[in-house]
Amino acid sequence: xxxxxxxxxxxxxxxxxxxxxxxxxxxxxxxxxxxxxxxxxxxxxxxxxxxxxxxxxxxxxxxxxxxxxxxxxxxxxxxxxxxxxxxxxxxxxxxxxxxxxxxxxxxxxxxxxxxxxxxxxxxxxxxxxxxxxxxxxxxxxxxxxxxxxxxxxxxxxxxxxxxxxxxxxxxxxxxxxxxxxxxxxxxxxxxxxxxxxxxxxxxxxxxxxxxxxxxxxxxxxxxxxxxxxxxxxxxxxxxxxxxxxxxxxxxxxxxxxxxxxxxxxxxxxxxxxxxxxxxxxxxxxx
Amino acid sequence: xxxxxxxxxxxxxxxxxxxxxxxxxxxxxxxxxxxxxxxxxxxxxxxxxxxxxxxxxxxxxxxxxxxxxxxxxxxxxxxxxxxxxxxxxxxxxxxxxxxxxxxxxxxxxxxxxxxxxxxxxxxxxxxxxxxxxxxxxxxxxxxxxxxxxxxxxxxxxxxxxxxxxxxxxxxxxxxxxxxxxxxxxxxxxxxxxxxxxxxxxxxxxxxxxxxxxxxxxxxxxxxxxxxxxxxxxxxxxxxxxxxxxxxxxxxxxxxxxxxxxxxxxxxxxxxxxxxxxxxxxx
Numbered sequence: 001x002x003x004x005x006x007x008x009x010x011x012x013x014x015x016x017x018x019x020x021x022x023x024x025x026x027x028x029x030x031x032x033x034x035x036x037x038x039x040x041x042x043x044x045x046x047x048x049x050x051x052x053x054x055x056x057x058x059x060x061x062x063x064x065x066x067x068x069x070x071x072x073x074x075x076x077x078x079x080x081x082x083x084x085x086x087x088x089x090x091x092x093x094x095x096x097x098x099x100x101x102x103x104x105x106x107x108x109x110x111x112x113x114x115x116x117x118x119x120x121x122x123x124x125x126x127x128x129x130x131x132x133x134x135x136x137x138x139x140x141x142x143x144x145x146x147x148x149x150x151x152x153x154x155x156x157x158x159x160x161x162x163x164x165x166x167x168x169x170x171x172x173x174x175x176x177x178x179x180x181x182x183x184x185x186x187x188x189x190x191x192x193x194x195x196x197x198x199x200x201x202x203x204x205x206x207x208x209x210x211x212x213x214x215x216x217x218x219x220x221x222x223x224x225x226x227x228x229x230x231x232x233x234x235x236x237x238x239x240x241x242x243x244x245x246x247x248x249x250x251x252x253x254x255x256x257x258x259x260x261x262x263x264x265x266x267x268x269x270x271x272x273x274x275x276x277x278x279x280x281x282x283x284x285x286x
Numbered sequence: 287x288x289x290x291x292x293x294x295x296x297x298x299x300x301x302x303x304x305x306x307x308x309x310x311x312x313x314x315x316x317x318x319x320x321x322x323x324x325x326x327x328x329x330x331x332x333x334x335x336x337x338x339x340x341x342x343x344x345x346x347x348x349x350x351x352x353x354x355x356x357x358x359x360x361x362x363x364x365x366x367x368x369x370x371x372x373x374x375x376x377x378x379x380x381x382x383x384x385x386x387x388x389x390x391x392x393x394x395x396x397x398x399x400x401x402x403x404x405x406x407x408x409x410x411x412x413x414x415x416x417x418x419x420x421x422x423x424x425x426x427x428x429x430x431x432x433x434x435x436x437x438x439x440x441x442x443x444x445x446x447x448x449x450x451x452x453x454x455x456x457x458x459x460x461x462x463x464x465x466x467x468x469x470x471x472x473x474x475x476x477x478x479x480x481x482x483x484x485x486x487x488x489x490x491x492x493x494x495x496x497x498x499x500x501x502x503x504x505x506x507x508x509x510x511x512x513x514x515x516x517x518x519x520x521x522x523x524x525x526x527x528x529x530x531x532x533x534x535x536x537x538x539x540x541x542x543x544x545x546x547x548x549x550x551x552x553x554x555x556x557x558x559x560x561x562x563x564x565x566x567x568x
Contacts, residue, residue, distance in 0.1 A: 116487075
């Protein structure tokens with residue numbers, strides 16, 4: 001009896017171990033199953049490089065270039081804000097802050113990670129966007145800039161914690177060697193610690209990009225959702241993720257609009273796959 | 287010499303400023319949510335159904351919906367996640383298959399939440415015929431939460447010293463007996479912490495449940511696991527973008543309830559972690 005249970009539970013352990021692989025494959029299959037149906041009606045290059053996303057006009061047009069550029073536009077802005085702040089904060093927390101402060105700062109950043117994205121989106125709508133509207137005298141504060149600021153904060157916990165880990169894991173002897181040669185604390189950080197942690201920092205940036213490009217709700221709420229080619233950060237844009245979230249509710253199952261939204265899902269899946277793989281290779285380089 | 291010291295001072299000052307720029311908004315956001323949310327937080331608000339197209343009444347069904355959905359997510363993801371972590375840490379050899387499993391987990395962790403929503407719609411809602419339901423929503427969220435639980439459990443298992451296992455083996459225990467009798471009991475606090483954090487993230491997610499469970503307006507409790515449900519994150523979205531003229535009291539009240547729920551879970555995890563650290567004897 002005991003042997004039988006052990007046999008059973010060990011089989012369950014093996015199956016569960018393989019489950020992650022199965023789920024990744026299932027996700028891909030079920031995106032393809034619906035998404036590929038679009039390409040019998042719309043050629044793939046017209047889907048990827050078409051400049052008009054007009055899914056409910058007659059005839060509909062399913063060009064996602066404005067959405068891809070919208071995503072990249074917002075992501076670029078977010079990374080521009082998040083990386084310098086994140087690197088500086090990670091160094092401060094790991095190397096400079098006194099012990100009692102370190103705990104408080106780390107919990108503050110963890111707290112940021114705990115706030116649901118819908119709540120940040122809500123705050124973005126009621127506080128950030130009116131602020132930007134008044135600051136830049138815009139017709140509406142729901143812009144790419146609002147999206148980038150929101151996303152920068154959402155990526156921050158990921159970026160800070162990974163960089164902090166890689167700074168802490170730089171061997172102590174490197175730093176001691178530098179200090180013994182008469183370098184100041186800052187010179188040591190700048191010339192020794194940071195270069196030694198470079199691959200971790202790069203991985204953090206990649207994972208930050210992955211987090212930002214996949215974020216949905218906050219972006220949907222604060223970017224204003226206009227499917228046009230972006231030219232300014234003070235303009236509304238629309239991202240890949242927001243398009244799926246906003247339109248799937250109205251798309252009739254089995255229509256080409258429905259398939260097109262799944263096809264966008266395929267694009268997002270492939271982007272996140274590549275980014276995560278690259279980040280993992282960077283983190284395991286040693 | 288003076289110059290390098292001044293550079294150092296400026297650099298440290300700028301880094302401290304950057305850290306403040308990140309941490310201060312968190313405090314401000316929490317303050318805003320509390321300040322505007324508390325006045326709306328009456329007994330009626332958390333115990334009554336919404337009325338007048340969600341412009342009055344309470345959010346009782348959305349609270350219960352979120353609790354049920356989180357419970358469902360836990361039921362699917364905890365056993366699967368813990369067993370998978372046991373496989374990776376206690377059974378798996380260092381070969382290509384293990385590496386493939388690790389890559390799959392990293393990948394699952396990186397898939398955008400809205401893509402989970404599409405996947406849940408394709409597999410659970412349509413293909414398996416669950417419809418938009420608590421069952422479909424829980425299953426979708428469970429797969430999304432799985433990488434968090436596996437990673438945390440694995441960390442907790444690998445923190446148990448190797449010597450513990452060797453002693454158990456030397457006494458003639460099998461691998462499973464060692465896992466069950468020695469490794470798991472020592473890893474429980476770490477597993478709990480990670481699991482609760484994963485579930486708190488699931489409770490606040492919106493994108494994966496948009497098309498798999500969330501009901502726009504359903505002023506009653508779900509009748510079965512095949513029923514749709516109102517849930518807090520989606521309700522916030524609806525109140526702030528889909529329904530005009532909702533009073534801020536109701537909007538902020540709902541935000542406060544969700545944030546409160548997520549923070550209770552996070553604080554629970556933090557307390558377990560802190561207690562365990564103090565008791566740890568090896």
